[in-house]
Amino acid sequence: MSLASYTARRIALGLVQVLAVVTLVFLLVQALPGDAAVALAGDNPDPARIAQIRAAMGLDRPAPERFVEWLVGLPRLDFGVSLVSGRPVADFLSGGIGPTLVLAALTLVLLVPISVLVGVLAALREGSLLDRALTSISVALHSIPEFALAVVLIAVFGVQLAWLPPTAVGADLFAQPAVLVLPLVVLLARPICSISRLVRAGMVDALASDYVRHARRLGIGETRVRFAHALPNALAPAVQQVARTTDWLLGGVIVVEAVFVIPGLGTVLVDAVAARDLPVIQGLAVVFAVTTVAVNLLADLVAFRLAPRAEVVA
Amino acid sequence: MSLNRRGFLGLTGLTVVTLAGCGTPTGPAAAPRTGGRLRAAFAGGGAKEVLDPHLANLFVEAARSKAMFDKLADLGNDVSPQPRLAEKWEPNADLTRWRITLRQAKFHDGRPVRAQDVLASYARILDPNRAFRAKSSLALIDLPNSRAVDDRTVEFALKRPFSEFPNALAAFGAYIVPEGAEDFAKPVGSGAFSFVSFEPGRSVLLKRNPDYWEGAPLLDELEFVIANEESARTNALLGGQVEYAHDLTPTTARSHASGDRMAIHRSPNSAVQAFAMKLDRPPFDNRDLREALFLLADRPQLVESVLAGSGQVGNDLFGKDYQHYAGDIPQRQRDLDKAKFLIRKAGAEGLVVKLDTSTAAAGMVEAATVFADQAKGSGLTIEVVQGNKDSYWADTLKNGSLSSFRSGAMPIETHIAQRLLKGAGTNVTKWNRPEFDALYEKAVSTSDQGAREAAYREMQQVLHAEGGYLMWGFADWIVGAKPNVGGISTAPANTLDWARFDKVWLG
Numbered sequence: 001m002s003l004a005s006y007t008a009r010r011i012a013l014g015l016v017q018v019l020a021v022v023t024l025v026f027l028l029v030q031a032l033p034g035d036a037a038v039a040l041a042g043d044n045p046d047p048a049r050i051a052q053i054r055a056a057m058g059l060d061r062p063a064p065e066r067f068v069e070w071l072v073g074l075p076r077l078d079f080g081v082s083l084v085s086g087r088p089v090a091d092f093l094s095g096g097i098g099p100t101l102v103l104a105a106l107t108l109v110l111l112v113p114i115s116v117l118v119g120v121l122a123a124l125r126e127g128s129l130l131d132r133a134l135t136s137i138s139v140a141l142h143s144i145p146e147f148a149l150a151v152v153l154i155a156v157f158g159v160q161l162a163w164l165p166p167t168a169v170g171a172d173l174f175a176q177p178a179v180l181v182l183p184l185v186v187l188l189a190r191p192i193c194s195i196s197r198l199v200r201a202g203m204v205d206a207l208a209s210d211y212v213r214h215a216r217r218l219g220i221g222e223t224r225v226r227f228a229h230a231l232p233n234a235l236a237p238a239v240q241q242v243a244r245t246t247d248w249l250l251g252g253v254i255v256v257e258a259v260f261v262i263p264g265l266g267t268v269l270v271d272a273v274a275a276r277d278l279p280v281i282q283g284l285a286v287v288f289a290v291t292t293v294a295v296n297l298l299a300d301l302v303a304f305r306l307a308p309r310a311e312v313v314a
Numbered sequence: 315m316s317l318n319r320r321g322f323l324g325l326t327g328l329t330v331v332t333l334a335g336c337g338t339p340t341g342p343a344a345a346p347r348t349g350g351r352l353r354a355a356f357a358g359g360g361a362k363e364v365l366d367p368h369l370a371n372l373f374v375e376a377a378r379s380k381a382m383f384d385k386l387a388d389l390g391n392d393v394s395p396q397p398r399l400a401e402k403w404e405p406n407a408d409l410t411r412w413r414i415t416l417r418q419a420k421f422h423d424g425r426p427v428r429a430q431d432v433l434a435s436y437a438r439i440l441d442p443n444r445a446f447r448a449k450s451s452l453a454l455i456d457l458p459n460s461r462a463v464d465d466r467t468v469e470f471a472l473k474r475p476f477s478e479f480p481n482a483l484a485a486f487g488a489y490i491v492p493e494g495a496e497d498f499a500k501p502v503g504s505g506a507f508s509f510v511s512f513e514p515g516r517s518v519l520l521k522r523n524p525d526y527w528e529g530a531p532l533l534d535e536l537e538f539v540i541a542n543e544e545s546a547r548t549n550a551l552l553g554g555q556v557e558y559a560h561d562l563t564p565t566t567a568r569s570h571a572s573g574d575r576m577a578i579h580r581s582p583n584s585a586v587q588a589f590a591m592k593l594d595r596p597p598f599d600n601r602d603l604r605e606a607l608f609l610l611a612d613r614p615q616l617v618e619s620v621l622a623g624s625g626q627v628g629n630d631l632f633g634k635d636y637q638h639y640a641g642d643i644p645q646r647q648r649d650l651d652k653a654k655f656l657i658r659k660a661g662a663e664g665l666v667v668k669l670d671t672s673t674a675a676a677g678m679v680e681a682a683t684v685f686a687d688q689a690k691g692s693g694l695t696i697e698v699v700q701g702n703k704d705s706y707w708a709d710t711l712k713n714g715s716l717s718s719f720r721s722g723a724m725p726i727e728t729h730i731a732q733r734l735l736k737g738a739g740t741n742v743t744k745w746n747r748p749e750f751d752a753l754y755e756k757a758v759s760t761s762d763q764g765a766r767e768a769a770y771r772e773m774q775q776v777l778h779a780e781g782g783y784l785m786w787g788f789a790d791w792i793v794g795a796k797p798n799v800g801g802i803s804t805a806p807a808n809t810l811d812w813a814r815f816d817k818v819w820l821g
Binding site for chain 2: 032033034038039040041042043044045046047048049050052053055056085087091095151154158159162165166167169170171258259260261263267268271274275276
């Protein structure tokens with residue numbers, strides 16, 4: 001099978017997966033207690049008023065009918081209209097995707113070079129003081145949950161020392177890039193550890209492998225052996241982890257968004273679920289499912305280019 | 315040791331001197347001054363956020379609506395109606411027709427506020443195909459028979475005599491919008507601030523309305539920003555990113571009350587904290603058991619632990635110190651022996667009662683847990699059950715027999731009408747007494763002040779003795795601000811002066 005037909009098959013499979021995710025999300029939201037009318041009525045749950053809200057939202061029509069109607073619009077990229085505010089779902093998605101993309105892109109731009117550099121350094125000096133120091137720091141950082149790190153960083157650098165803004169409240173992320181520093185540190189902390197560990201392990205394996213020994217016997221320069229022959233193979237397992245991290249970032253890291261007040265996709269999701277705003281939740285499910293499928297496909301293709309294996313093409 | 319101690323004392327002295335030195339010029343004691351932009355952080359609701367004042371539901375929406383729009387009346391510090399866009403109101407003798415004279419006010423686009431705008435706003439709220447929050451309060455207006463006498467006089471016809479009609483004019487969300495307004499992308503109101511820009515889920519920017527009928531605000535600009543987490547609002551305030559942080563917890567207030575980075579403003583009597591017993595089903599259809607629960611509650615302990623002391627004890631009656639409140643009914647105290655006796659008398663010894671609660675409002679789960687602990691040793695076991703927060707109020711209206719309850723400020727008459735009459739929409743305690751309904755009818759249909767007060771007192775007496783609400787406390791509403799922000803009122807939440815920014819200044 002060629003790379004092109006492999007890609008086509010994966011995309012077709014991806015479409016089925018997206019559809020399955022959206023259906024599952026619809027069923028799960030139906031299973032939650034209360035609907036959008038109940039959530040909106042809040043502490044004033046007069047049954048007569050809830051019935052009126054339900055009618056005004058069109059929730060008095062059968063759920064499958066509303067779902068099918070929403071699905072029909074999907075191929076035209078019509079995500080429907082928010083039940084609660086009446087604004088198009090596309091507005092919510094485009095509003096939330098900006099901050100999420102900025103954070104994800106900046107995190108990846110910093111993450112990949114730093115973690116590869118750290119991993120390679122540790123592998124080349126395997127067993128040295130540097131290797132052990134990097135390992136200890138990685139393991140320690142990796143064991144701190146995001147919210148805990150965020151709270152400590154805000155308390156120290158945001159509030160006590162006042163070096164950096166503690167939150168991004170009301171800020172334009174491009175006009176005031178300082179608000180992104182602390183969130184980026186929090187988002188980078190754990191992925192740097194996991195990816196640099198994978199790069200290190202891959203590099204250590206590669207440097208000890210037969211083909212590297214063979215390359216050295218052929219008299220190829222050490223730098224070329226390390227970076228042209230060993231490194232690409234060492235990166236292949238890390239690519240999968242970068243893909244998982246990308247997926248995690250594009251889903252909107254809810255904890256980081258909440259603590260730093262960044263109105264990304266995670267915040268949109270939390271608000272939509274609390275409001276039982278089904279069209280918005282479904283729109284988000286499509287976005288998340290599409291990014292997961294796309295990122296994983298891309299990662300598989302990149303991994304294949306880095307270290308071609310027979311079974312992918314066969 | 316002694317060296318360290320001396321050093322410590324010296325340092326403290328220095329800090330006090332420094333504080334005193336820099337506190338004076340920027341302190342709130344400085345006289346009101348104009349100018350500047352105040353940024354106020356509120357919790358928001360993302361998808362739910364709208365600028366249509368009739369759809370207002372969240373605190374941030376209420377505060378924004380109040381800045382841009384006016385009602386005919388609004389609630390004063392004692393939660394009684396005060397004239398706003400209405401200059402005065404005059405009922406006829408049988409309280410079925412009310413003549414309202416409007417103030418000379420202008421919308422932000424320069425058009426005058428006319429009687430037609432008032433009628434159109436109310437018609438929009440009362441539209442049978444829509445579900446605005448103020449609808450139930452305004453439902454007694456007979457709109458087809460109401461009319462604009464002239465541009466500044468409206469005559470409302472009511473479906474029944476109603477002495478508390480001004481309460482309806484002050485109802486949550488009963489704002490006056492220009493006739494025909496439907497698109498609120500760029501809202502036009504008559505309020506102290508006019509619209510500049512809106513980014514849903516992020517911020518709303520408003521500017522001073524120099525022609526405001528009550529005098530132009532002191533601030534040049536007012537920006538509402540959204541931060542859902544209380545810790546984020548606190549951090550943004552401490553980090554100088556906002557000057558005002560709405561709705562902080564008692565714990566935050568306690569830890570920053572003595573510091574110099576944040577001023578704490580408390581609005582007493584803002585949110586009643588309670589447990590609701592349902593009278594239409596066992597076990598609380600038994601009056602003795604209800605009284606036993608009243609006597610089991612250790613109110614000072616609940617206020618101290620759940621509200622971290624930021625509140626006052628309640629006496630099982632709504633609206634402490636509000637207009638018509640029966641403050642002379644003696645305060646109930648914990649009496650474990652009498653409670654045990656009543657539980658035995660009701661044959662409820664060994665009974666396990668489920669107490670439904672959720673995180674739908676701050677402190678409810680904690681209060682339920684503390685109360686369950688206070689009931690230990692009484693013969694009755696209270697088992698705390700935590701439910702889904704998003705559907706909590708609708709769930710507990712129908713199900714269970716005992717649940718956590720909380721309510722913001724509203725007139726006592728509104729509380730009774732919405733929650734304690736036969737057929738009331740949110741009658742969570744299922745209180746249903748024809749003689750009580752008759753007392754209410756008497757209170758709202760008489761123009762005799764003395765008879766009205768007597769009826770209110772009698773209703774509260776019976777509720778105190780055998781009602782279904784165990785109202786154990788009133789929480790302060792807590793707002794944090796930069797120490798240089800002046801003019802923040804401590805009126806109860808939901809009243810006119812709460813979250814009101816036209817009287818606020820930056821020192």
